[in-house]
Structures are given as structure tokens and as C-alpha cells.
Amino acid sequence: MTITTCVFDAYGTLFDVNAAARAVAAEPGQEAFAAVWQEVSTHWRAKQLQYTWIRALTGQHTDFWQVTQDGLDWALEKTGQGDPDLREKLLGLYFNLAAFPEVPAMLAALKAAGMNTAILSNGSPPMLKGAVDSAGVGDVLDDILSVETVGIFKPDASVYKLVTDRFGCDKDEVLFVSSNGWDAASARAFGFRVLWVNRAGEPLDRLPDAPDRIASDLTTVPQIAEAL
Numbered sequence: 448m449t450i451t452t453c454v455f456d457a458y459g460t461l462f463d464v465n466a467a468a469r470a471v472a473a474e475p476g477q478e479a480f481a482a483v484w485q486e487v488s489t490h491w492r493a494k495q496l497q498y499t500w501i502r503a504l505t506g507q508h509t510d511f512w513q514v515t516q517d518g519l520d521w522a523l524e525k526t527g528q529g530d531p532d533l534r535e536k537l538l539g540l541y542f543n544l545a546a547f548p549e550v551p552a553m554l555a556a557l558k559a560a561g562m563n564t565a566i567l568s569n570g571s572p573p574m575l576k577g578a579v580d581s582a583g584v585g586d587v588l589d590d591i592l593s594v595e596t597v598g599i600f601k602p603d604a605s606v607y608k609l610v611t612d613r614f615g616c617d618k619d620e621v622l623f624v625s626s627n628g629w630d631a632a633s634a635r636a637f638g639f640r641v642l643w644v645n646r647a648g649e650p651l652d653r654l655p656d657a658p659d660r661i662a663s664d665l666t667t668v669p670q671i672a673e674a675l
Contacts, residue, residue, distance in 0.1 A: 450640065450672045452614050453557050454592075456625035457568035460644055460665075461550050462578045464492050467540035471533070480533060483526045490522035496627075499569055499600035508598050510571040515541060542574060546582035549666045554587035556669040563614050565590040567607070567623070569600050589614075602633030610639075622672045624665070628652035635659070640675050642668065 458464050465488045471477055472484035480487075495518035502508055519537060523529070557564050565588060568575055575591045590613055597605045610621055618638030625631045628651065631643040635656035643651075643658035644665060651657065660671050 449620065450562070450622045450675050451620045452563040452565070452610065452616050453622045453624065453668065453672055454565045454567045454610050454639075456623075456627060456630055457566050457570050457575060457578065458544070459492070459626040460624060461566065461584075462544040462546055462582070464488070464544065466545040467537050470540055471536055477533075480528060483528065487522045487526050487528065490525050491518050494518035494521045503600040503603055508600070510595060511569045511600075512571050512574055514569075515574075542577040543581040544578050546578075546584065547665060549664055550582065551584055551587070553665045553668050554584055557672065558587045560669060560673070562669075562672060563589050563616075565592055565610065565613070567592045567610055569594050571595055601630055604637055607634055607637040607639065622668075622675060624668060629654070631658045632656045642671055 455461050468484045468488035468491070472481040495514055498514045498517055499511070502514070516538065519534065523534060554564055566575060566579070570578075570593060572591070572593050572595060575593060579585050579588065579591060592609045592613060594600050594606050596609060597603070599605060611618060619640060621639045622642060623631070623634040623639040624642045624644060625634065626644040626646060628643060628649070631641045632652055632654040635641040635658060641658040642660045642662060644663070645661050646663060648663070659675060662668075662671070
């Protein structure tokens with residue numbers, strides 16, 4: 448069936464999750480943080496995801512902003528970074544994460560081709576609005592769908608169902624795009640067509656459902672959507 452709707456994960460897919468720590472590390476006077484920023488960012492992202500999975504499994508939902516703060520606090524303690532001003536600076540920048548360079552033109556091309564476009568994210572609505580506004584891509588997105596509507600994080604099936612409910616489309620009309628292998632596999636299990644954006648050149652996850660396509664960035668999404 449023809450793809451009518453392209454839906455994107457937000458963090459790590461459209462928006463660079465390392466941008467906040469990278470920006471702080473480049474500031475004058477942040478030499479100590481610059482020495483560990485990559486470690487902080489890696490731990491931050493890992494704990495952020497782990498906490499969403501655990502909360503989904505245990506039924507202890509909170510919004511993604513709380514999970515983001517909890518993950519950062521763990522990462523800062525792990526790396527010996529105790530400055531409260533550093534914490535607030537990192538959190539402030541996370542609200543306005545930079546989009547990857549190809550994102551605006553790619554989304555514009557999808558809209559020009561008549562596609563529905565949306566974000567489907569664990570992010571809370573204020574977080575997602577901050578990132579979308581900062582990137583200036585709100586005019587090429589038809590909707591921003593957050594797990595807060597259903598009160599559980601990915602990969603619960605009710606999250607992916609938000610897309611078909613919103614656009615009134617069949618599952619196989621949707622191209623779901625994510626940089627997270629677990630998210631890509633879960634969306635494929637739900638019934639979406641899936642593109643895994645493998646920027647880091649990682650191995651394919653050993654999960655039952657493989658993505659339909661793999662790409663190193665988002666540049667070719669319009670062509671892939673047309674070809675599927």
C-alpha cells in the first residue's frame with residue numbers, strides 16, 4: 448500500500464540529543480566539563496531510555512521531563528559533576544535541542560509531495576514544542592503526538608496507535624522513522640513500515656522485527672517513502 452503518512456521519533460532522530468552537552472562543553476570556563484561531556488551525554492541518554500522502559504513495565508508513569516532530569520542527575524553524579532548551575536544550564540538547553548541539518552528540507556519535501564507528517568515521541572508536549580519551535584519546523588508538521596495522551600512510554604502498542612487514530616490511515620500506510628533500534632523494531636511489530644536511521648553505524652538489534660530500510664541520515668526519507 449502507498450505511504451501516505453511519515454511519522455518521526457523526536458530525540459536522536461529529528462533532534463540531536465548530544466547538542467546540549469556539546470554546547471556547554473564549548474563555553475569558556477567549562478574546561479572541566481569539556482573533559483567529560485561525551486561521557487555525561489552518553490549516560491544521560493542511556494538512563495533516560497532505561498527509566499522510560501522500567502516505568503512502562505511497572506506502571507509508574509511520569510512525564511519525560513522528569514525522566515530527563517532523573518537521567519541527568521544520575522549522569523552528573525556518575526561523572527563527579529556537582530555544580531547545580533551546570534545542571535540547570537544543561538536542562539535549559541535540552542528544551543531547545545538543535546535539529547539535525549537535513550531535517551527542515553526533508554520535512555518540506557515530504558509536505559510538497561502531499562504526505563502527512565508528524566512526530567510521535569516519549570517527550571512531553573512542552574518539551575516537544577520547545578524543540579520544534581527552536582528548529583523552526585512547525586509549519587511542515589501536521590501534528591506532534593506525545594505519549595502523555597495515553598500515559599505510558601514506548602514501546603507500548605497504544606503509543607503507535609495514536610498515529611492511525613489521528614490520521615485515519617492503515618498501519619501499512621505509515622512510514623515510521625526512528626534512530627532507536629528498539630523503537631524501529633517495535634513500530635515494525637505494530638505494523639508500520641519502518642526506516643531505521645543508523646547514524647552511528649551500529650549493528651542491527653537482535654529483535655524479531657527488522658526495519659524495512661536503513662539509512663545513515665534523514666536526507667533520503669522522501670525517496671524511501673515514495674519507493675515503499
